[in-house]
Amino acid sequence: MDKIHNNKAWLLVLPVFALVAFSAIVPLMTVVNYSVQDIFGPNNRYFVGTEWFSQLLRDPLLHNSLLRQFGFSFSVLAIEIPLGIVIALSMPRRGLGVPTCLILLSLPLLIPWNVVGTIWQIIGRGDIGLYGWALNEVGIDYNYAANPTDAWITVLIMDVWHWTSLVALLCYSGLRAIPDVYYQAARIDRASHWAVFRYIQLPKLKNVLLIAVMLRFMDSFMIYTEPFVLTGGGPGTSTTFLSQTLTKMAVGQFDIGRAAAFSLIYFLIILLVTWLFYTAMTHTDDKA
Amino acid sequence: MKTRKLLVLFIYLVFVLVPIYWLVNMSLKSNREILSSLTLWPDTLTLDNYRVVLTDPTWYMTYLNSLSYVTMNMVISLAVALPAAYAFSRYRFLGDKHMFFWLLTNRMAPPAVFLLPFFQLYSSIGLFDTTIAVALAHCLFNVPLAVWILEGFMSGVPKEIDETAYIDGYSFPRFFIRIFIPLIRPGIGVAAFFCFMYSWVELLLASTLTSVSAKPIVVQMTSTISAAGIDWGLLAAAGVVALLPGIAVIYFVRNHVAKGFALGRV
Amino acid sequence: MEWMAWTLPTAIFFIVIGLILVGMTVWQMVTPGVKRRGFLPISTTRGDRLFITLLAAGYGHLMLLGLTVWPLWIATLASVVAFVIIMKWG
Numbered sequence: 159m160d161k162i163h164n165n166k167a168w169l170l171v172l173p174v175f176a177l178v179a180f181s182a183i184v185p186l187m188t189v190v191n192y193s194v195q196d197i198f199g200p201n202n203r204y205f206v207g208t209e210w211f212s213q214l215l216r217d218p219l220l221h222n223s224l225l226r227q228f229g230f231s232f233s234v235l236a237i238e239i240p241l242g243i244v245i246a247l248s249m250p251r252r253g254l255g256v257p258t259c260l261i262l263l264s265l266p267l268l269i270p271w272n273v274v275g276t277i278w279q280i281i282g283r284g285d286i287g288l289y290g291w292a293l294n295e296v297g298i299d300y301n302y303a304a305n306p307t308d309a310w311i312t313v314l315i316m317d318v319w320h321w322t323s324l325v326a327l328l329c330y331s332g333l334r335a336i337p338d339v340y341y342q343a344a345r346i347d348r349a350s351h352w353a354v355f356r357y358i359q360l361p362k363l364k365n366v367l368l369i370a371v372m373l374r375f376m377d378s379f380m381i382y383t384e385p386f387v388l389t390g391g392g393p394g395t396s397t398t399f400l401s402q403t404l405t406k407m408a409v410g411q412f413d414i415g416r417a418a419a420f421s422l423i424y425f426l427i428i429l430l431v432t433w434l435f436y437t438a439m440t441h442t443d444d445k446a
Numbered sequence: 447m448k449t450r451k452l453l454v455l456f457i458y459l460v461f462v463l464v465p466i467y468w469l470v471n472m473s474l475k476s477n478r479e480i481l482s483s484l485t486l487w488p489d490t491l492t493l494d495n496y497r498v499v500l501t502d503p504t505w506y507m508t509y510l511n512s513l514s515y516v517t518m519n520m521v522i523s524l525a526v527a528l529p530a531a532y533a534f535s536r537y538r539f540l541g542d543k544h545m546f547f548w549l550l551t552n553r554m555a556p557p558a559v560f561l562l563p564f565f566q567l568y569s570s571i572g573l574f575d576t577t578i579a580v581a582l583a584h585c586l587f588n589v590p591l592a593v594w595i596l597e598g599f600m601s602g603v604p605k606e607i608d609e610t611a612y613i614d615g616y617s618f619p620r621f622f623i624r625i626f627i628p629l630i631r632p633g634i635g636v637a638a639f640f641c642f643m644y645s646w647v648e649l650l651l652a653s654t655l656t657s658v659s660a661k662p663i664v665v666q667m668t669s670t671i672s673a674a675g676i677d678w679g680l681l682a683a684a685g686v687v688a689l690l691p692g693i694a695v696i697y698f699v700r701n702h703v704a705k706g707f708a709l710g711r712v
Numbered sequence: 713m714e715w716m717a718w719t720l721p722t723a724i725f726f727i728v729i730g731l732i733l734v735g736m737t738v739w740q741m742v743t744p745g746v747k748r749r750g751f752l753p754i755s756t757t758r759g760d761r762l763f764i765t766l767l768a769a770g771y772g773h774l775m776l777l778g779l780t781v782w783p784l785w786i787a788t789l790a791s792v793v794a795f796v797i798i799m800k801w802g
Contacts, residue, residue: 161536161537161538162536162537162538163537163538163539164537164538164539165539165540166539167533167536167537167538167539167542168533168539168540170529170530170532170533171529171530171533171534171539171545173525173526173529173530174526174527174530174549174589174593175545177522177526177585177589178548178549178552178585178586178589178590180582181560181564181582181583181585181586182552182555182560182586184563184567184716185560185563185564185567186560186563187716187722187726188562188563188566188567188715188716188717189559189560189562189563190722190725190726191716191717191718191719191722192562192563192717194719194721194722195717195719197717203717205719205721207721207784208777208784211774211777211778212777212778215774215777215778215779216778241458244454245454245455245458247451248451248452248454248455248458249455257700259455259459260700260701260703261696261697261700262459262462262463263459263462264696264700264703265462265463265466265693265696266462266466267703267707268643268647268689268692268693268696269466269647269688269689269692270646270647270649270664270685270688270689271647271648271649271664272649272664272667272668273469273664273667273685273688273689276469276667276681276682276685277465277466277468277469277685278465280468280469280472280678280681280682281464281465281468285481285484286472286480286481286484286678287468288464288468288484288486289465291484319461319462319465322458323462324707327703327704327707328704328707328708328712330704331704331705331708331712332712365711366708366712369708369709369711369712370708373707373708373709376554379556380554380555380556380557380558382556382557382558382649382650383648383649383650400556400558401556401557401558401650402558404556404558404559404561405558405561405650408558408561408562409561409565409654414562417562418562421558421559421562423774424556424558424559425555425559426767426770426771426774428551428554428555428556428559429551429767429770430767430771431554432547432550432551432554433547433551433763433767436547436550437754439711440543441754540737540740540741541737541759543757543759544759544763566715566716567715569715570714570715
C-alpha cells in the first residue's frame with residue numbers, strides 16, 4: 159500500500175457520490191418510508207409501523223420465492239462454475255483459435271436479456287423450436303409451458319447458455335497469467351494432468367473464481383427479464399423468482415407498502431452477501 | 447488429450463451457437479413457414495420482417511430511443527467515473543474502502559428494489575417517459591461498473607508517470623487530460639463498451655420508466671405478442687437487430703472482455 | 713419531497729444514521745483509528761465494525777419481527793448493546 163493519504167481526493171469522487179446518492183440513497187430512503195405505511199394515494203396514507211414486515215416474514219409467498227431463488231442460484235453455480243473451468247482449460251492458448259473462441263464465447267453475453275428469453279422461448283417449443291422438437295421426437299414428453307419441472311430445467315439451461323461463457327472467460331484470463339515455466343517444471347516432474355490442475359492451475363484461479371462466483375451469484379439472484387419472457391414465471395409460480403415476485407407486487411398490484419418492505423428484506427440479503435464477497439476479495443488482496 | 451479438449455470446446459460452441467442461428471433462421475422466414483413445418487434453413491428466404499423493423503416508425507423510433515439513452519448514460523457514467531477512479535487508484539482518503547464497497551453494492555442490487563421509488567421520483571420531477579430518465583436510472587449500476595473497471599486499468603499505470611508530470615509543472619487537469627487519459631485509452635474503451643452493453647440489455651427499469659414517447663426497443667418487442675398470437679418472424683428479426691450493436695464492437699474489446707465483465711479485477 | 717412520503721419515525725431513523733456517520737467521521741479525524749483484530753474473525757477498522765453492527769442490527773430486527781411477537785424496542789436495545797461490544801472488543 160504505497161498510496162498517498164490525501165483527503166482532497168474526495169473532490170474527485172464527489173460527482174460519483176452525488177450521482178449515485180441521487181439514484182441510490184434517495185430511492186432507498188423512500189423505500190424505507192413506504193415500508194412503514196399503507197399507501198392508497200398521494201394524500202391518503204397511514205402509518206402502520208412494522209406491520210408489513212411481520213406479515214411478510216410469515217408469508218409463504220416470500221418463503222417460497224426465497225427458497226426457489228436460493229435453489230436456482232445454487233444450481234446455477236453448481237453447473238456454471240465447473241463447466242466454465244472445463245471450457246477454459248479446453249481453450250487453445252495461442253494461434254488464431256484464441257480470438258475466435260473469445261468472440262464466439264462472448265456472443266451470449268452481449269445479447270439483450272429479453273432476446274435471450276425470446277431465443278429460448280422459440281427454441282424450446284415443440285412445434286417451432288429445434289430443441290423442443292428434437293426432445294419430443296425422441297419420445298420425451300417435454301413442454302416448458304405446462305410442466306413445472308420442464309420450465310425449471312429450461313430456465314436453468316438458458317442461464318447456463320447465457321452466462322457460462324463469463325466464467326470461462328474469467329478462468330481463461332486467469333490461466334493465461336500462469337508462466338510457462340510452471341508447466342515445464344511439471345512436465346519434468348511427470349506430473350499428471352490432475353496434479354497440474356490441482357497444484358498449479360487451481361491455486362492461480364482462486365481469485366478469478368471468487369469474482370466469478372460473486373458475479374454469478376449476485377446476477378442470478380436478481381434474474382428477472384429472462385424467465386419473465388420465457389415462462390412468465392409459470393406454470394403456476396414454479397419459475398417466479400424474487401425480482402419477479404417483487405415487481406408483480408409493486409407494479410402489478412401496486413401494493414406499495416408491502417413491496418417496499420419486501421424490497422428492504424431483499425436488499426439486506428444482497429448487502430450481506432456482497433459484503434462477504436468483498437471482504438473475501440480484499441482479504442486476499444491484503445495477503446498478496 | 448488434445449482431441450478431447452477440442453471436442454469439449456466444439457460441443458460447447460455448438461450449444462452456444464445453435465440457438466443464435468435458430469433466431470436468425472426464423473427471422474428470415476415468413477410466419478406461414480415458421481408455423482407450418484420445422485425447417486433447418488428458410489425454404490423461401492424473405493426479408494419482410496427486417497423491412498418492418500427498419501422502416502416502420504413504431505419500430506425504428508424505439509431503436510433510436512434505446513440508442514439515445516444508452517449513449518447519454520455512457521457519457522455521463524464515464525465523465526463522473528474517470529476522476530473518481532483516478533482518486534481510488536492513487537490516493538487513500540477517509541472512507542475510501544467503504545465508498546468503494548458502497549459502489550459495489552449498487553452494481554449488485556437488483557433493479558427491482560429501486561423500481562417503485564424511481565417511478566415516483568421521475569414522475570415527480572416530470573421526467574417520466576423521457577430517455578434522460580432511463581439514462582439516469584441506469585447510472586445506478588453503470589457508474590459503479592465504470593469506476594471499478596477504470597480503477598483496474600488505472601492501477602496498472604505506474605505512479606512514476608504522475609510524479610514526473612507534476613515535477614515538470616503540469617497542473618492536475620492538464621496532466622489528466624493530456625497525459626493520463628491517452629495512457630488508459632483501452633480502459634476507457636472497455637468501460638464505455640460495458641456501460642453501453644449493460645444499459646442496452648436492461649429491460650426492467652427501461653420499461654417501467656417509459657410508456658410511449660421514449661419506449662425502448664426491448665419493450666417494443668413485447669408488442670409482437672397480440673391476441674392473434676405471436677408474430678414470431680417479426681420478434682426474431684427485432685431480436686437480431688437488437689443484438690447487432692454488441693456484436694459490432696466485440697472484436698475491438700475481445701482481449702479485455704474478461705476484465706470488463708469482472709469489474710476490472712482480472 | 714411529497715412523493716417520498718416522509719413519516720416522523722423514519723425521519724428520526726435517518727437523522728440518527730446520519731448523526732452516527734458524522735460522529736464516526738469526526739472521531740476518525742480527531743483520533744484516527746487503526747485496523748486491528750478483535751474477537752471478529754477478520755481484522756477491522758472502526759468503519760467496518762460500524763457496518764457489521766448496522767447489518768447485524770438490521771437482521772436482528774427482522775428476526776424479532778419474523779419469529780416473535782415481542783415489541784421492537786427489545787431488538788433496538790440489543791443492537792445498541794451489540795454496538796458498544798463490537799466497537800470496543802470486535
